[in-house]
Amino acid sequence: MAGVAGSEATTISAAELTERLAPILAEYAGKDGAVISLLQDVQEEFGFLEPSAMTDVADALDLPVSHLYGVASFYSQFYFEPRGKNVVKVCTGTACHIRGAPAIQARLEEQLGIGPGETTADLKFTLETVNCVGCCALAPVVSINDRVLNRREQRKLKGWIQTERAEEPTSQEGAS
Template identity: 55%
Template sequence: MKETCTLVDPERVREIVAKSRYKQGVLVHVLQDIQQEFGYLPEDALRIAAEEIGLSLAQVYGVASFYSQFYFTPRGENVVRVCVGTACHIRGALAVLERFEKELGLKDGETTPDLKFTLETVSCVGCCSLAPVVVTNEKVVKKKDHQKILDRLRSSRKE
């Protein structure tokens, strides 16, 4: 099979696959390691991994697309998630989302061109008593601290 790798080092992907070759559930481990290495799952890396493991590219995509932890496009260094679950929705999540969209210049699911920020919505983060909730880089932020986060993001954008 002809290699068409443009974004990734094929040998690095082979090393990642080799490291996990004998683990149970090898594909998930390989996908996690590829994403750790590149920040997302580049198609070229998935093609090489599929070939090395002996699976079709469709099988690899089937597993990768099943899990919400995997991403097929580059993500920002700062990920802002706005919870839009029932409790958060009732307590103003859409207004919160609009504030973050305006501040970051993004819509849900988008990443800034400089890869500093990704904005996304999530169905529930399990902190309903703090609603509406925003999660920035895995840290839960309750409503009273949203402005602090917006200020920090604003100053970070100027750097």
């Protein structure tokens, strides 16, 4: 099922999960029709829709967990697996395509060892392709965490990735 593969056991302890979830649940307590806002807050806090958090939210709202996943999987903004510290996006719009986006994508896929929509095992990189981001004059466009790289940065991308990889393992943080 495309896009909803789900993650394995979380690295967060049950106690920490409850603690971080509590203020979110408190804010929406008793509010009707707040499911989407609540899920957005959960994703902001954990970087994705953490499965244990989903169970707790379902209990708190007295809704079946399946209903929450039905709502969440309806919208492309929600992620069901942890995202990488660096979300690398390659634009595949017309202008970028003509200026070599496919080659850039292929090189990134090879270097990172993942395909579009996937995240590296060390949770450092997520690779995505996106439609036109609207700065075609800068084509081909590559962004990291939604900041478009300039020419120099693009040329040094390969080295930069190597450096990032060599650093200490990252702890899972919220999507920036």
